[in-house]
Amino acid sequence: MRTKVAAILTATLLTGSLLASPGTARAQLTAGDDLLAAARAGTSERLVSSRPSPAEVQRALVKIARASDGRVRLGAIGRSNEGRPLRLASVGHGPLRLLFVTQQHGDEPLGTPAAIRALWTLGVPDTPWQRALLKRVTLDVVVQANPDGAVRNQRYNHDPSATGDYAEPGVGYDINRFHNPLTPIADNPVPESRAILRLWHATRPRIVVDYHMQGRYVQPDGRETTASILWPTSPLVTDTTTSRQLAVRNYDAMTKLAGANVTRYPGGDYEGIARNAYGILGSASLLVELSELPEDQAEFQIRTAYVSMLATVQGAADGSLWRIDPARADTIPARGPSLPSATTHTEDAA
Ligand SMILES: [Zn+2]
Numbered sequence: 001m002r003t004k005v006a007a008i009l010t011a012t013l014l015t016g017s018l019l020a021s022p023g024t025a026r027a028q029l030t031a032g033d034d035l036l037a038a039a040r041a042g043t044s045e046r047l048v049s050s051r052p053s054p055a056e057v058q059r060a061l062v063k064i065a066r067a068s069d070g071r072v073r074l075g076a077i078g079r080s081n082e083g084r085p086l087r088l089a090s091v092g093h094g095p096l097r098l099l100f101v102t103q104q105h106g107d108e109p110l111g112t113p114a115a116i117r118a119l120w121t122l123g124v125p126d127t128p129w130q131r132a133l134l135k136r137v138t139l140d141v142v143v144q145a146n147p148d149g150a151v152r153n154q155r156y157n158h159d160p161s162a163t164g165d166y167a168e169p170g171v172g173y174d175i176n177r178f179h180n181p182l183t184p185i186a187d188n189p190v191p192e193s194r195a196i197l198r199l200w201h202a203t204r205p206r207i208v209v210d211y212h213m214q215g216r217y218v219q220p221d222g223r224e225t226t227a228s229i230l231w232p233t234s235p236l237v238t239d240t241t242t243s244r245q246l247a248v249r250n251y252d253a254m255t256k257l258a259g260a261n262v263t264r265y266p267g268g269d270y271e272g273i274a275r276n277a278y279g280i281l282g283s284a285s286l287l288v289e290l291s292e293l294p295e296d297q298a299e300f301q302i303r304t305a306y307v308s309m310l311a312t313v314q315g316a317a318d319g320s321l322w323r324i325d326p327a328r329a330d331t332i333p334a335r336g337p338s339l340p341s342a343t344t345h346t347e348d349a350a
Helices: 004-012 022-030 034-043 054-067 111-123 128-136 147-152 191-203 241-256 274-280 295-318 326-331
Strands: 072-079 085-091 096-102 137-143 207-214 227-230 262-264 284-291
Touching: 054 072, 054 085, 054 111, 054 147, 072 111, 072 191, 085 111, 085 147, 085 191, 096 111, 096 191, 096 295, 111 128, 111 137, 111 207, 111 295, 128 137, 128 295, 137 191, 137 295, 191 274, 207 241, 207 274, 207 295, 227 241, 241 262, 241 284, 241 295, 241 326, 274 284, 284 295
Parallel strands: 096 137, 096 207, 207 284, 227 262
Antiparallel strands: 072 085, 085 137, 227 284
Protein backbone atom coordinates (compact mmCIF):
# COMPACT_ATOMS: atom_id res chain seq x y z
CA MET A 1 0.00 0.00 0.00
CA ARG A 2 1.28 3.42 -0.87
CA THR A 3 1.84 5.96 1.79
CA LYS A 4 -0.27 9.09 1.86
CA VAL A 5 2.69 11.21 0.79
CA ALA A 6 3.50 8.93 -2.12
CA ALA A 7 -0.12 9.14 -3.21
CA ILE A 8 0.01 12.92 -3.07
CA LEU A 9 3.19 12.92 -5.09
CA THR A 10 1.75 10.58 -7.66
CA ALA A 11 -1.49 12.48 -7.89
CA THR A 12 -0.26 16.02 -7.93
CA LEU A 13 3.35 16.25 -8.97
CA LEU A 14 4.66 16.63 -12.44
CA THR A 15 6.03 13.26 -13.44
CA GLY A 16 8.67 12.38 -15.96
CA SER A 17 6.13 10.55 -18.08
CA LEU A 18 3.88 13.60 -18.13
CA LEU A 19 6.74 15.72 -19.34
CA ALA A 20 7.62 13.15 -21.95
CA SER A 21 4.24 13.50 -23.67
CA PRO A 22 3.98 17.09 -24.82
CA GLY A 23 0.55 16.60 -26.39
CA THR A 24 -1.09 15.96 -23.05
CA ALA A 25 1.22 17.94 -20.81
CA ARG A 26 -0.48 21.30 -21.05
CA ALA A 27 -3.99 20.09 -20.34
CA GLN A 28 -2.92 18.12 -17.31
CA LEU A 29 -0.68 20.86 -16.00
CA THR A 30 -3.34 23.52 -16.15
CA ALA A 31 -5.58 21.15 -14.22
CA GLY A 32 -3.70 22.17 -11.10
CA ASP A 33 -0.21 20.80 -11.13
CA ASP A 34 1.66 22.07 -8.11
CA LEU A 35 4.92 22.70 -9.89
CA LEU A 36 3.26 24.95 -12.41
CA ALA A 37 1.31 26.68 -9.66
CA ALA A 38 4.55 27.24 -7.78
CA ALA A 39 6.19 28.54 -10.93
CA ARG A 40 3.34 31.01 -11.41
CA ALA A 41 3.46 32.13 -7.79
CA GLY A 42 7.20 32.56 -8.09
CA THR A 43 6.92 35.08 -10.87
CA SER A 44 5.29 37.54 -8.50
CA GLU A 45 7.92 37.09 -5.79
CA ARG A 46 10.41 39.87 -6.41
CA LEU A 47 12.70 39.49 -3.46
CA VAL A 48 15.81 40.89 -5.13
CA SER A 49 16.77 42.75 -8.27
CA SER A 50 18.01 40.82 -11.30
CA ARG A 51 21.64 41.70 -10.44
CA PRO A 52 21.63 41.75 -6.66
CA SER A 53 24.47 43.00 -4.51
CA PRO A 54 25.72 40.74 -1.71
CA ALA A 55 23.84 42.98 0.76
CA GLU A 56 20.60 42.51 -1.18
CA VAL A 57 21.14 38.76 -1.25
CA GLN A 58 21.67 38.74 2.50
CA ARG A 59 18.51 40.78 3.18
CA ALA A 60 16.40 38.52 0.96
CA LEU A 61 17.73 35.34 2.56
CA VAL A 62 17.10 36.64 6.07
CA LYS A 63 13.56 37.58 5.07
CA ILE A 64 12.95 34.10 3.64
CA ALA A 65 14.46 32.35 6.66
CA ARG A 66 12.20 34.32 9.00
CA ALA A 67 9.10 33.79 6.87
CA SER A 68 9.80 30.06 6.64
CA ASP A 69 9.56 29.45 10.39
CA GLY A 70 12.99 27.87 10.33
CA ARG A 71 12.51 25.67 7.29
CA VAL A 72 15.10 27.68 5.34
CA ARG A 73 18.38 27.64 7.25
CA LEU A 74 21.22 30.08 6.58
CA GLY A 75 24.93 29.69 6.99
CA ALA A 76 28.26 30.31 5.29
CA ILE A 77 30.72 27.83 3.83
CA GLY A 78 33.66 30.19 4.10
CA ARG A 79 34.78 33.65 3.11
CA SER A 80 35.96 35.26 -0.08
CA ASN A 81 39.40 36.85 -0.36
CA GLU A 82 37.88 40.16 0.69
CA GLY A 83 36.14 38.55 3.64
CA ARG A 84 32.61 38.40 2.28
CA PRO A 85 30.65 35.38 3.50
CA LEU A 86 30.04 32.64 0.93
CA ARG A 87 26.37 32.18 1.65
CA LEU A 88 24.70 28.81 2.06
CA ALA A 89 20.92 28.41 2.28
CA SER A 90 19.46 24.99 3.00
CA VAL A 91 15.92 23.65 2.99
CA GLY A 92 14.50 20.18 3.62
CA HIS A 93 15.50 17.33 5.87
CA GLY A 94 15.40 14.36 3.53
CA PRO A 95 18.18 11.86 2.94
CA LEU A 96 18.62 12.76 -0.74
CA ARG A 97 21.08 15.66 -0.93
CA LEU A 98 21.12 18.22 -3.72
CA LEU A 99 23.52 21.11 -4.31
CA PHE A 100 22.90 24.18 -6.47
CA VAL A 101 25.61 26.79 -7.07
CA THR A 102 24.96 30.24 -8.54
CA GLN A 103 27.15 33.04 -9.88
CA GLN A 104 30.62 31.53 -9.67
CA HIS A 105 31.31 34.07 -12.39
CA GLY A 106 30.44 37.41 -10.84
CA ASP A 107 29.18 38.90 -14.11
CA GLU A 108 26.66 36.04 -14.67
CA PRO A 109 24.07 36.97 -12.05
CA LEU A 110 20.63 35.61 -12.97
CA GLY A 111 20.93 32.23 -11.25
CA THR A 112 21.08 34.09 -7.95
CA PRO A 113 17.61 35.72 -8.04
CA ALA A 114 16.26 32.41 -9.37
CA ALA A 115 17.70 30.53 -6.39
CA ILE A 116 16.30 33.07 -3.95
CA ARG A 117 12.88 32.64 -5.52
CA ALA A 118 13.17 28.84 -5.42
CA LEU A 119 14.15 28.93 -1.74
CA TRP A 120 11.07 31.02 -1.05
CA THR A 121 8.80 28.63 -2.97
CA LEU A 122 10.22 25.53 -1.30
CA GLY A 123 10.54 26.93 2.20
CA VAL A 124 7.89 29.54 2.92
CA PRO A 125 4.50 28.09 1.90
CA ASP A 126 3.67 24.99 3.93
CA THR A 127 1.41 22.81 1.81
CA PRO A 128 1.37 19.03 1.24
CA TRP A 129 3.55 19.65 -1.86
CA GLN A 130 6.33 21.34 0.10
CA ARG A 131 6.07 18.88 2.96
CA ALA A 132 6.34 15.90 0.62
CA LEU A 133 9.39 17.34 -1.12
CA LEU A 134 11.19 18.45 2.02
CA LYS A 135 10.73 15.07 3.68
CA ARG A 136 12.62 13.43 0.84
CA VAL A 137 15.36 15.90 -0.08
CA THR A 138 17.77 18.32 1.53
CA LEU A 139 18.71 21.13 -0.83
CA ASP A 140 21.84 23.18 -0.24
CA VAL A 141 22.31 26.32 -2.31
CA VAL A 142 25.57 28.26 -2.51
CA VAL A 143 23.98 31.59 -3.34
CA GLN A 144 26.27 33.97 -5.25
CA ALA A 145 29.44 31.92 -4.93
CA ASN A 146 31.63 34.84 -6.10
CA PRO A 147 30.52 37.91 -4.12
CA ASP A 148 33.80 39.79 -4.76
CA GLY A 149 33.32 39.31 -8.51
CA ALA A 150 29.64 40.26 -8.20
CA VAL A 151 30.41 43.67 -6.71
CA ARG A 152 32.86 44.30 -9.58
CA ASN A 153 30.66 42.71 -12.26
CA GLN A 154 33.66 40.57 -13.23
CA ARG A 155 34.10 36.91 -14.09
CA TYR A 156 37.04 36.27 -11.73
CA ASN A 157 37.28 36.33 -7.98
CA HIS A 158 39.27 39.19 -6.43
CA ASP A 159 42.90 38.23 -5.98
CA PRO A 160 45.45 40.68 -7.44
CA SER A 161 48.23 38.17 -6.66
CA ALA A 162 46.67 35.47 -8.88
CA THR A 163 49.13 33.71 -11.19
CA GLY A 164 49.24 30.64 -13.41
CA ASP A 165 46.63 28.90 -15.53
CA TYR A 166 43.06 30.22 -15.32
CA ALA A 167 44.21 33.41 -13.58
CA GLU A 168 43.87 36.97 -14.82
CA PRO A 169 46.98 38.80 -13.53
CA GLY A 170 46.09 41.67 -11.26
CA VAL A 171 42.44 40.59 -11.15
CA GLY A 172 41.86 37.09 -9.80
CA TYR A 173 41.16 33.43 -10.51
CA ASP A 174 38.43 31.79 -12.55
CA ILE A 175 36.66 29.97 -9.71
CA ASN A 176 35.13 27.49 -12.14
CA ARG A 177 38.51 26.05 -13.08
CA PHE A 178 39.55 25.19 -9.54
CA HIS A 179 37.22 22.34 -8.55
CA ASN A 180 39.70 19.68 -9.64
CA PRO A 181 39.02 16.74 -7.33
CA LEU A 182 42.50 15.38 -8.07
CA THR A 183 44.15 18.43 -6.43
CA PRO A 184 44.48 18.34 -2.63
CA ILE A 185 42.08 20.98 -1.28
CA ALA A 186 44.86 22.51 0.82
CA ASP A 187 46.84 23.23 -2.39
CA ASN A 188 43.88 24.98 -4.06
CA PRO A 189 44.54 28.77 -4.23
CA VAL A 190 40.87 29.76 -4.61
CA PRO A 191 38.87 30.08 -1.37
CA GLU A 192 35.49 29.98 -3.12
CA SER A 193 36.33 26.70 -4.89
CA ARG A 194 37.81 25.20 -1.72
CA ALA A 195 34.63 25.99 0.19
CA ILE A 196 32.38 24.37 -2.42
CA LEU A 197 34.60 21.28 -2.59
CA ARG A 198 34.51 20.97 1.20
CA LEU A 199 30.72 21.32 1.17
CA TRP A 200 30.54 18.55 -1.44
CA HIS A 201 32.65 16.24 0.72
CA ALA A 202 30.56 17.06 3.81
CA THR A 203 27.21 16.42 2.12
CA ARG A 204 27.99 14.10 -0.83
CA PRO A 205 25.07 15.38 -2.93
CA ARG A 206 23.44 13.02 -5.41
CA ILE A 207 22.85 16.00 -7.73
CA VAL A 208 24.87 19.16 -8.42
CA VAL A 209 23.60 21.92 -10.74
CA ASP A 210 25.79 24.94 -11.53
CA TYR A 211 24.13 28.10 -12.93
CA HIS A 212 25.98 30.38 -15.38
CA MET A 213 25.34 32.77 -18.26
CA GLN A 214 26.57 32.69 -21.86
CA GLY A 215 26.48 35.10 -24.82
CA ARG A 216 23.80 35.03 -27.52
CA TYR A 217 23.42 32.31 -30.16
CA VAL A 218 21.12 31.59 -33.06
CA GLN A 219 19.87 28.24 -34.35
CA PRO A 220 19.81 27.15 -38.00
CA ASP A 221 16.03 27.76 -37.97
CA GLY A 222 16.61 31.37 -36.92
CA ARG A 223 15.40 30.99 -33.34
CA GLU A 224 17.62 32.30 -30.58
CA THR A 225 19.00 29.93 -27.94
CA THR A 226 17.82 31.17 -24.55
CA ALA A 227 19.71 28.58 -22.51
CA SER A 228 22.24 25.79 -22.98
CA ILE A 229 22.96 22.80 -20.78
CA LEU A 230 25.67 20.15 -20.53
CA TRP A 231 26.56 17.15 -18.40
CA PRO A 232 30.13 16.03 -17.51
CA THR A 233 32.34 15.36 -20.51
CA SER A 234 35.61 14.57 -18.73
CA PRO A 235 36.94 11.14 -19.73
CA LEU A 236 37.39 10.53 -15.99
CA VAL A 237 33.60 10.27 -15.62
CA THR A 238 32.95 6.66 -16.46
CA ASP A 239 29.15 6.69 -16.21
CA THR A 240 27.12 9.74 -17.27
CA THR A 241 23.72 8.04 -17.04
CA THR A 242 22.32 10.04 -14.12
CA SER A 243 23.80 13.31 -15.37
CA ARG A 244 22.16 12.81 -18.75
CA GLN A 245 18.86 11.96 -17.03
CA LEU A 246 19.22 15.23 -15.12
CA ALA A 247 19.88 17.04 -18.40
CA VAL A 248 16.72 15.62 -20.00
CA ARG A 249 14.65 16.51 -16.95
CA ASN A 250 15.93 20.09 -17.16
CA TYR A 251 15.52 20.27 -20.93
CA ASP A 252 11.88 19.17 -20.67
CA ALA A 253 11.00 21.51 -17.81
CA MET A 254 12.82 24.54 -19.24
CA THR A 255 11.30 24.14 -22.70
CA LYS A 256 7.77 23.12 -21.74
CA LEU A 257 7.19 25.04 -18.53
CA ALA A 258 9.37 28.10 -19.08
CA GLY A 259 9.21 28.37 -22.87
CA ALA A 260 12.99 28.33 -23.18
CA ASN A 261 14.83 27.39 -26.38
CA VAL A 262 17.45 25.01 -25.00
CA THR A 263 20.55 23.67 -26.76
CA ARG A 264 23.56 21.60 -25.82
CA TYR A 265 26.47 23.65 -24.45
CA PRO A 266 29.81 23.04 -26.19
CA GLY A 267 31.89 22.69 -23.02
CA GLY A 268 35.37 21.31 -22.45
CA ASP A 269 36.73 18.25 -20.71
CA TYR A 270 38.87 19.90 -18.03
CA GLU A 271 38.33 18.32 -14.61
CA GLY A 272 38.61 21.67 -12.79
CA ILE A 273 35.24 22.76 -14.19
CA ALA A 274 32.51 22.12 -11.60
CA ARG A 275 30.34 20.24 -14.12
CA ASN A 276 33.16 17.74 -14.66
CA ALA A 277 34.56 17.74 -11.13
CA TYR A 278 31.35 16.79 -9.35
CA GLY A 279 30.62 14.20 -12.03
CA ILE A 280 34.03 12.67 -11.37
CA LEU A 281 33.23 12.61 -7.66
CA GLY A 282 30.03 10.69 -8.42
CA SER A 283 27.17 13.22 -8.48
CA ALA A 284 24.68 13.62 -11.27
CA SER A 285 26.06 16.92 -12.53
CA LEU A 286 24.70 19.60 -14.84
CA LEU A 287 25.73 23.01 -16.13
CA VAL A 288 22.93 25.48 -16.95
CA GLU A 289 23.88 28.54 -19.03
CA LEU A 290 21.26 31.27 -19.42
CA SER A 291 21.85 33.42 -22.48
CA GLU A 292 22.67 37.10 -21.99
CA LEU A 293 19.38 38.35 -23.48
CA PRO A 294 18.46 42.06 -23.37
CA GLU A 295 17.68 43.38 -19.89
CA ASP A 296 13.92 43.43 -20.50
CA GLN A 297 14.05 39.64 -20.73
CA ALA A 298 15.82 39.13 -17.39
CA GLU A 299 12.58 37.98 -15.80
CA PHE A 300 12.13 35.33 -18.49
CA GLN A 301 15.66 34.06 -17.83
CA ILE A 302 15.24 34.06 -14.05
CA ARG A 303 12.06 32.07 -14.50
CA THR A 304 13.87 29.52 -16.70
CA ALA A 305 16.45 28.90 -13.97
CA TYR A 306 13.76 28.85 -11.29
CA VAL A 307 11.78 26.21 -13.19
CA SER A 308 15.00 24.21 -13.65
CA MET A 309 15.60 24.28 -9.90
CA LEU A 310 12.07 23.24 -8.92
CA ALA A 311 11.89 20.53 -11.59
CA THR A 312 15.22 19.11 -10.41
CA VAL A 313 14.11 19.05 -6.78
CA GLN A 314 10.79 17.47 -7.61
CA GLY A 315 12.20 14.92 -10.05
CA ALA A 316 14.69 13.83 -7.40
CA ALA A 317 12.07 13.75 -4.64
CA ASP A 318 9.49 11.70 -6.53
CA GLY A 319 12.08 9.52 -8.26
CA SER A 320 10.81 10.30 -11.76
CA LEU A 321 14.22 11.70 -12.66
CA TRP A 322 15.82 8.26 -12.46
CA ARG A 323 13.25 6.72 -14.82
CA ILE A 324 14.12 9.07 -17.70
CA ASP A 325 15.77 7.56 -20.79
CA PRO A 326 19.30 9.03 -20.67
CA ALA A 327 19.71 8.54 -24.44
CA ARG A 328 17.30 11.44 -24.97
CA ALA A 329 20.12 13.78 -23.85
CA ASP A 330 21.92 12.99 -27.10
CA THR A 331 19.00 14.44 -29.08
CA ILE A 332 19.31 17.91 -27.47
CA PRO A 333 20.34 20.12 -30.41
CA ALA A 334 23.83 21.57 -30.62
CA ARG A 335 24.21 25.31 -29.93
CA GLY A 336 24.39 27.40 -33.09
CA PRO A 337 26.75 30.28 -33.96
CA SER A 338 26.93 33.61 -32.13
CA LEU A 339 24.28 36.18 -32.88
CA PRO A 340 26.21 38.62 -35.10
CA SER A 341 24.94 41.71 -33.29
CA ALA A 342 25.60 40.35 -29.81
CA THR A 343 28.39 41.74 -27.70
CA THR A 344 30.70 38.89 -26.83
CA HIS A 345 30.73 37.77 -23.28
CA THR A 346 34.11 37.31 -21.60
CA GLU A 347 34.99 33.82 -22.85
CA ASP A 348 31.74 32.23 -21.82
CA ALA A 349 33.15 28.73 -21.49
CA ALA A 350 31.18 27.87 -18.36
ZN1 LIG B 1 30.17 31.19 -16.27
